[in-house]
Amino acid sequence: MAQSTLAPAATPAAAPRLGRHVGLLGAVLLVVFLAAFPHVVTSSYYIHLLVVIAIYAILILGLDIVVGYTGQVSLGHAGLFGIGAYSAAVLFLHFKLGLWSGLIAGTAVTSVFGLLLAVPALRVTGPYLAMVTLAFGTIIQIFINELTPLTNGPLGITLPPARVLDFSLIGMSSPWGAAGRKLEFYYLVCAALLLTIVVVNRVVRSPFGRAFEALRDSPIACDCMGVSVYRYKVYAFVISAALAGLAGALFAWSERYVAPNSYGFELTVLFLLAVTMGGRKSRAGPLIGSAIIVMMPNILADIELVRMMAGAIALAALVVGVRAFLRRQENRYAILVPVVLCVLFLPATLALQSVTDFRLTVFGLMILFVVYYLPDGIVGFLRDKIPALRPAHTAEGRVLTAQGAALVAQRGGADADPLLKIESVLMQFGGLKALAGVDIAVRPGTIHGLIGPNGSGKSTMMNVLTGIYIPTGGSVTLARDGGMQRLNGRTPSEIASAGVARTFQNVQLFREMTALENVLVGLHHTFKGTIVDAIFGTPRRRREEREARVRAVAILDFMGLGGLAQVEARNLPYGKQRLLEIARALALDPVLLLLDEPAAGLTAPDIADLTAIIRKIRDAGITVILIEHHMDVVMGLCDRVSVLDFGHKIAEGGAREIQKDPKVIEAYLGSPVSDQEPAHA
Amino acid sequence: MAIFLQLIASGVAVGMIYAAIAFGYQLTFATSKTLNFGQGEALALGALFGLTLVPIVGYWLMIPLVLVFGFALGAVVERLGVRPAVKIKSEYGWIMATIALGIIFRNVAENIWGRDDLKFPSPLPEAAIQVGDTRILPMELLIVAGALLMMLAVEIFNRKSIWGKAVVATSNDIDAAGLMGINTQKVITLSYSISAMTAAFAGVLVAPVTLTGATMGAVLALKAFAVAIIGGLESGLGVIVGGLILGVAETLTGFYISTGYKDVPGLILLLVVLSIRPVGLFGKAVIKKV
Numbered sequence A: 001m002a003q004s005t006l007a008p009a010a011t012p013a014a015a016p017r018l019g020r021h022v023g024l025l026g027a028v029l030l031v032v033f034l035a036a037f038p039h040v041v042t043s044s045y046y047i048h049l050l051v052v053i054a055i056y057a058i059l060i061l062g063l064d065i066v067v068g069y070t071g072q073v074s075l076g077h078a079g080l081f082g083i084g085a086y087s088a089a090v091l092f093l094h095f096k097l098g099l100w101s102g103l104i105a106g107t108a109v110t111s112v113f114g115l116l117l118a119v120p121a122l123r124v125t126g127p128y129l130a131m132v133t134l135a136f137g138t139i140i141q142i143f144i145n146e147l148t149p150l151t152n153g154p155l156g157i158t159l160p161p162a163r164v165l166d167f168s169l170i171g172m173s174s175p176w177g178a179a180g181r182k183l184e185f186y187y188l189v190c191a192a193l194l195l196t197i198v199v200v201n202r203v204v205r206s207p208f209g210r211a212f213e214a215l216r217d218s219p220i221a222c223d224c225m226g227v228s229v230y231r232y233k234v235y236a237f238v239i240s241a242a243l244a245g246l247a248g249a250l251f252a253w254s255e256r257y258v259a260p261n262s263y264g265f266e267l268t269v270l271f272l273l274a275v276t277m278g279g280r281k282s283r284a285g286p287l288i289g290s291a292i293i294v295m296m297p298n299i300l301a302d303i304e305l306v307r308m309m310a311g312a313i314a315l316a317a318l319v320v321g322v323r324a325f326l327r328r329q330e331n332r333y334a335i336l337v338p339v340v341l342c343v344l345f346l347p348a349t350l351a352l353q354s355v356t357d358f359r360l361t362v363f364g365l366m367i368l369f370v371v372y373y374l375p376d377g378i379v380g381f382l383r384d385k386i387p388a389l390r391p392a393h394t395a396e397g398r399v400l401t402a403q404g405a406a407l408v409a410q411r412g413g414a415d416a417d418p419l420l421k422i423e424s425v426l427m428q429f430g431g432l433k434a435l436a437g438v439d440i441a442v443r444p445g446t447i448h449g450l451i452g453p454n455g456s457g458k459s460t461m462m463n464v465l466t467g468i469y470i471p472t473g474g475s476v477t478l479a480r481d482g483g484m485q486r487l488n489g490r491t492p493s494e495i496a497s498a499g500v501a502r503t504f505q506n507v508q509l510f511r512e513m514t515a516l517e518n519v520l521v522g523l524h525h526t527f528k529g530t531i532v533d534a535i536f537g538t539p540r541r542r543r544e545e546r547e548a549r550v551r552a553v554a555i556l557d558f559m560g561l562g563g564l565a566q567v568e569a570r571n572l573p574y575g576k577q578r579l580l581e582i583a584r585a586l587a588l589d590p591v592l593l594l595l596d597e598p599a600a601g602l603t604a605p606d607i608a609d610l611t612a613i614i615r616k617i618r619d620a621g622i623t624v625i626l627i628e629h630h631m632d633v634v635m636g637l638c639d640r641v642s643v644l645d646f647g648h649k650i651a652e653g654g655a656r657e658i659q660k661d662p663k664v665i666e667a668y669l670g671s672p673v674s675d676q677e678p679a680h681a
Numbered sequence B: 001m002a003i004f005l006q007l008i009a010s011g012v013a014v015g016m017i018y019a020a021i022a023f024g025y026q027l028t029f030a031t032s033k034t035l036n037f038g039q040g041e042a043l044a045l046g047a048l049f050g051l052t053l054v055p056i057v058g059y060w061l062m063i064p065l066v067l068v069f070g071f072a073l074g075a076v077v078e079r080l081g082v083r084p085a086v087k088i089k090s091e092y093g094w095i096m097a098t099i100a101l102g103i104i105f106r107n108v109a110e111n112i113w114g115r116d117d118l119k120f121p122s123p124l125p126e127a128a129i130q131v132g133d134t135r136i137l138p139m140e141l142l143i144v145a146g147a148l149l150m151m152l153a154v155e156i157f158n159r160k161s162i163w164g165k166a167v168v169a170t171s172n173d174i175d176a177a178g179l180m181g182i183n184t185q186k187v188i189t190l191s192y193s194i195s196a197m198t199a200a201f202a203g204v205l206v207a208p209v210t211l212t213g214a215t216m217g218a219v220l221a222l223k224a225f226a227v228a229i230i231g232g233l234e235s236g237l238g239v240i241v242g243g244l245i246l247g248v249a250e251t252l253t254g255f256y257i258s259t260g261y262k263d264v265p266g267l268i269l270l271l272v273v274l275s276i277r278p279v280g281l282f283g284k285a286v287i288k289k290v
Helices: A002-006 A014-040 A044-069 A077-095 A100-121 A126-146 A176-203 A207-217 A219-224 A229-255 A265-278 A283-302 A303-326 A336-351 A356-373 A377-385 A458-465 A492-497 A515-526 A531-536 A539-558 A572-586 A604-619 A631-637 A655-660 A663-667 B001-031 B039-056 B059-087 B090-114 B140-160 B161-173 B172-177 B182-206 B217-231 B238-256 B264-276
Strands: A421-429 A434-442 A447-452 A474-478 A482-485 A500-502 A592-596 A623-627 A640-645 A648-653 B129-131 B133-136
Touching: A002 A492, A002 A531, A002 B140, A014 A044, A014 A176, A044 A176, A044 A229, A044 A265, A044 A283, A077 A100, A077 A126, A077 A229, A077 A265, A100 A126, A100 A229, A126 A265, A126 A539, A126 B090, A126 B217, A126 B264, A176 A207, A176 A229, A176 A531, A207 A219, A207 A229, A207 A515, A219 A447, A219 A492, A219 A592, A229 A640, A229 B129, A265 A283, A265 A356, A265 A377, A265 B090, A283 A356, A283 A377, A283 A421, A283 A539, A303 A336, A303 A474, A336 A356, A377 A539, A421 A458, A421 A663, A434 A447, A434 A458, A434 A474, A434 A640, A434 A648, A447 A458, A447 B090, A458 A500, A458 A592, A474 A655, A492 A500, A500 A531, A515 A539, A515 A572, A531 A539, A539 A572, A572 A592, A572 A604, A604 A631, A604 B090, A623 A631, A631 A655, A640 A655, A640 A663, A640 B001, A648 A655, A648 A663, A655 A663, B001 B039, B001 B133, B001 B140, B001 B161, B001 B182, B001 B217, B001 B238, B039 B217, B059 B182, B133 B140, B140 B161, B140 B182, B161 B172, B161 B182, B172 B182, B182 B217, B217 B238
Parallel strands: A447 A623, A447 A640, A500 A592, A592 A623
Antiparallel strands: A421 A434, A421 A474, A474 A482, A640 A648, B129 B133
């Protein structure tokens, strides 16, 4: 392949490789810190504080899957946390079941509620989802309060000290004595935290994690890659809820008391603050965020400390502000307000005797600060400043040389039966007939052009073919495995899985993912591993990942994008973005590829490359439907062209015939002879 | 039957409060596709501010002052919470920022007026009027009349005044409105002001029949969102229908099941409507363009 020699077999830069080690180093430091802490600091108060931080961190790591990876706002996580806590406590209250049953029940019951919460999340996003999850959390609180026979109502439930290991069962006494027994629960929580970190790490780096990010960046493209948005949102919510439930059950046994009011709106907002402030899409972020929200009330209780911190903040703000004005920085007026606010913070703390009552105000200010000045959180800020901390995107199977075939050859060629039959398709929006009974038959192994003036129904046809619109009438069938498969009425992801891939007129890439990851989402169908494979990192999972990466690089090379594999899609030039969309569509191993204006916005040399690529795709036996406004591209490439105008097919035939067809000329230019009006230039 | 009518009568009053708050959601959502998650706090602050003013200026003079206060509060929320987030195109940003402002307002209110619920003096006699078998509190009539009047006033403003027309134009197509020389930024601020003003007024109306406190608005605002969804967030007076349905459903639940569960029907309704028909009962399905 010509491209493969041109594209450098990009070696991963030093930075990502270092990033890998930073992650490992962080993990080792965390383990050492957690193991040593109770031996260095013996105060049970601080050990308990660390336990709470770890428990919150488990929940926040799970919340990050929903907030960071799938990009949904959940205000229901305090409710889920409460369900976990109450599951454990109720088991004890009614059945005298201890810690371990509580942990299992908390995780299981909360997962089921996560499933319930996912139902509205399938239909709505953004502010709607925020309100729905808030309503969910409120309902949970009401039920906990009112179902007194089950939950003991507003009185709450008190639990005895947790028994982590029961040595009497095997007729032994504890090998580490009474003092060591107190630490058993601490180490249990630490183990749960580390386990959570490992599980979340594996899930987000698996095809599941990529699906989460894909549905965040472009739900429509995600569905059209055969990755069902519905299914993966459910996965995300259930995993997230399971972790919230685990955290809740641990929390119940750590506090040894549960009460309905502990799991309200404030806690939910604190969790969101933690995830945003620490940094989304990272493991370190939730840990930092959790530490901040747990320690903050303690810090605020110490007025002297608060004053000192306020002084330090005021001084720092003053320095930043003065420097900005001395250097006449562009943003000097923009930062004026926060600088003044930070400075005013000091007299405010001096005037107050206690800031504990203003705890929520402080949290609110922190949220505002984070949203506007630290949107990527502390970890995101550090990654931005210190390249060595950036995540290694190609962490696994760093294969970047092209091997293997980019395209899977399809049954194409001389077959006379059509591959795709569009029969009297009608698409009606209210009174408007965007498609008024169109018949098209696409023969296998051909490039079929679809042209027509603006508003003629070309894009509507694309959307009907890929299931984004359900046609009002008519049928679409695809020849597959010897039979004809109906496509109309099926979901976009089912149609994609049947072998129909597409690109979009307005580029719909997964913007925050690298070029390689974009193609890997297209290759989602090659992964047969389940969530269990992902969590345990089984050999099957590792093999599939390796194979997919080899394939992905081969496809990128084929499209001439080999050197850009590790660039985030949003940072690619526009022309390359269009090519990447085709690469991603090819990864689906389609029998039919729909290209919606692939040449739009491309330069002349790029268009020449693109035509060559489209020919190669056709030569591999993949049938192509091409919508394009560049007539030279259409006429040069297409074996057959259908012309649409106002939702009707007005002509069909070879490129030459079409150019001469009077109806086509009329549709594009108006009627030439009978028109009496003088022609205007 | 008498009890049933009685319940419906009080349900109608509560329903109008929901309708008024939901109306406020619609206003800002129409112009900017954003809404104030701290709407409940605007309501509570309006009521508390009114409570402080009543002994000084009396009930009737207090109302215009509360309206001015709500108007200013809305502008502050828009400037601090919404505008910067919309500028960086962050949906998460404005959701979190308006929540944060709500928390701050609530916390400050708790520090000024205390954590206990306070009794709001009723401007009308507290003795019920007997209509047939049903007893209606004069205050409930005032709530219905006040809420309807408020919504009517805003509608007239939107239809007749030049600024109102700018609001309508911005709601229809913000880009085109901007190109026609309308300062859409100001229009959005205005819509937030009117929205918070409506909420503050609703707070004053509802305070005499409930109690006044910093947390009084939280659940009201959430249930009002359910009403806004049922009525359709885009526009229309479907909120009145939605408010009445919810208000009545709630008083019935409170009476026949338990007052502890009276918030549940609204919240369940919200979950169900959004799970099944997100555009609301009166909304039109939107065709997504690809």
